[in-house]
Amino acid sequence: MALHGKRILLIISGGIAAYKSLDLIRRLRDQGAAVRCVLTKGATQFVTPLSVSALSEDRVYQDIFSLTDEAEMGHIQLSRDADLLLVAPATADILARMAAGIANDLATTALLATDKPVMVVPAMNVRMWEHAATKANCALLAERGVAFVGPVQGDMACGEYGFGRMTDVPDIVNSVVGHFNGGPLAGRRILVTSGPTFEAIDPVRYIANRSSGKQGHAVAAALSGLGAETILISGPTALADPAGVKMIKVESARDMLAACKDALPADAAICVAAVADWRVKSAATQKLKKNGGGPPMLEFAENPDILKTLSKGGNNRPELVVGFAAETENVVDNARTKRKTKKCDWILANDVSPTTGTFGGDANTIHLVADGAEEAWPTMTKQQVAERLAARISDHFGKST
Ligand code: CTP
Numbered sequence: 001m002a003l004h005g006k007r008i009l010l011i012i013s014g015g016i017a018a019y020k021s022l023d024l025i026r027r028l029r030d031q032g033a034a035v036r037c038v039l040t041k042g043a044t045q046f047v048t049p050l051s052v053s054a055l056s057e058d059r060v061y062q063d064i065f066s067l068t069d070e071a072e073m074g075h076i077q078l079s080r081d082a083d084l085l086l087v088a089p090a091t092a093d094i095l096a097r098m099a100a101g102i103a104n105d106l107a108t109t110a111l112l113a114t115d116k117p118v119m120v121v122p123a124m125n126v127r128m129w130e131h132a133a134t135k136a137n138c139a140l141l142a143e144r145g146v147a148f149v150g151p152v153q154g155d156m157a158c159g160e161y162g163f164g165r166m167t168d169v170p171d172i173v174n175s176v177v178g179h180f181n182g183g184p185l186a187g188r189r190i191l192v193t194s195g196p197t198f199e200a201i202d203p204v205r206y207i208a209n210r211s212s213g214k215q216g217h218a219v220a221a222a223l224s225g226l227g228a229e230t231i232l233i234s235g236p237t238a239l240a241d242p243a244g245v246k247m248i249k250v251e252s253a254r255d256m257l258a259a260c261k262d263a264l265p266a267d268a269a270i271c272v273a274a275v276a277d278w279r280v281k282s283a284a285t286q287k288l289k290k291n292g293g294g295p296p297m298l299e300f301a302e303n304p305d306i307l308k309t310l311s312k313g314g315n316n317r318p319e320l321v322v323g324f325a326a327e328t329e330n331v332v333d334n335a336r337t338k339r340k341t342k343k344c345d346w347i348l349a350n351d352v353s354p355t356t357g358t359f360g361g362d363a364n365t366i367h368l369v370a371d372g373a374e375e376a377w378p379t380m381t382k383q384q385v386a387e388r389l390a391a392r393i394s395d396h397f398g399k400s401t
Contacts, residue, residue, distance in 0.1 A: 014042015183227015
């Protein structure tokens with residue numbers, strides 16, 4: 001009963017994910033929390049006050065101008081009588097009103113009047129989540145100390161795919177537990193590299209690879225969800241910045257290494273980026289022209305190996321250094337060799353042959369190679385791989401402290 005004695009004010013706003021709040025109420029109560037609910041007008045289109053009341057075994061608050069609500073408990077008291085205000089689902093609209101300080105219904109009035117921690121679980125269409133207005137609102141709220149849980153990527157009720165899906169209920173409960181306990185990785189600083197690197201040929205052309213950054217970004221989000229101070233150093237991707245992580249955007253392998261070194265010391269480094277092994281030795285400062293002399297001869301130079309550099313880092317070596325091995329053949333053997341040559345602690349090997357669809361896709365099949373331990377993980381979504389890895393990292397630090 002990890003939430004025994006905790007009082008949670010659950011604010012349910014009007015999105016299709018609101019139906020999941022019913023399960024959330026049940027699971028929070030299973031952990032010993034007392035859950036009192038506020039429904040926005042929109043939320044009542046998706047869940048009924050009766051079902052919310054039945055599950056929370058409490059009355060449901062909806063109307064700021066209701067005499068009965070006010071007589072029983074004033075809206076100011078409602079917002080302060082809780083240990084945590086949890087907004088799930090949090091629509092783009094309620095996030096915007098929170099950011100602007102608008103108090104035009106009971107939910108937003110309680111959020112403005114509270115002196116208690118606030119946690120939001122966004123759920124919306126991917127375009128709405130990626131809209132500059134939503135990004136700015138979330139950045140402002142995060143800066144003011146509002147904790148974000150998700151969103152995660154996946155299929156949405158609207159038929160689209162991407163970031164915007166509400167975090168699964170068990171993971172929301174974990175985050176709430178993490179909030180009260182500080183999270184199993186609280187106090188740990190973890191670097192994650194993600195995405196491809198771009199290596200310039202001239203000012204307009206570059207060499208890159210097919211990495212989408214999905215796996216690295218998901219790892220960063222999962223670590224942050226467990227309370228780690230997470231620094232995500234990423235090459236160019238089309239992904240939204242995961243909430244709650246410190247984002248550092250780079251282009252080339254050399255920039256990525258410099259950013260990693262700047263971010264040290266850290267307790268762990270998780271190298272998920274598909275770093276280009278080679279760069280053009282001397283990138284042209286002007287655009288290369290067709291001058292009738294045939295194609296240019298490009299001379300290549302080897303890029304620094306970030307994983308190896310961090311693993312060999314001497315006094316500044318993170319306690320735990322983890323790499324991914326992208327292989328197209330002899331996956332496990334190559335991973336074992338890579339772990340030794342790169343001197344990292346764990347390697348997560350994955351088969352990236354075109355037939356597997358791993359690069360750019362959503363699923364991944366991992367084989368973990370550690371010192372004296374090997375594990376074959378079933379095929380999972382990149383999100384699930386991230387959560388399993390984050391849990392394993394948390395176990396590692398649990399044992400080493
Ligand atoms: N890596 C890195 N810096 C590089 C190359 C790779 O940090 N310059 C890291 C990756 O982030 C990954 C691991 O090393 O964690 C293995 O990357 P992979 O592409 O599988 O291996 P390479 O070192 O590039 O070896 P090869 O191309 O021979 O398979």
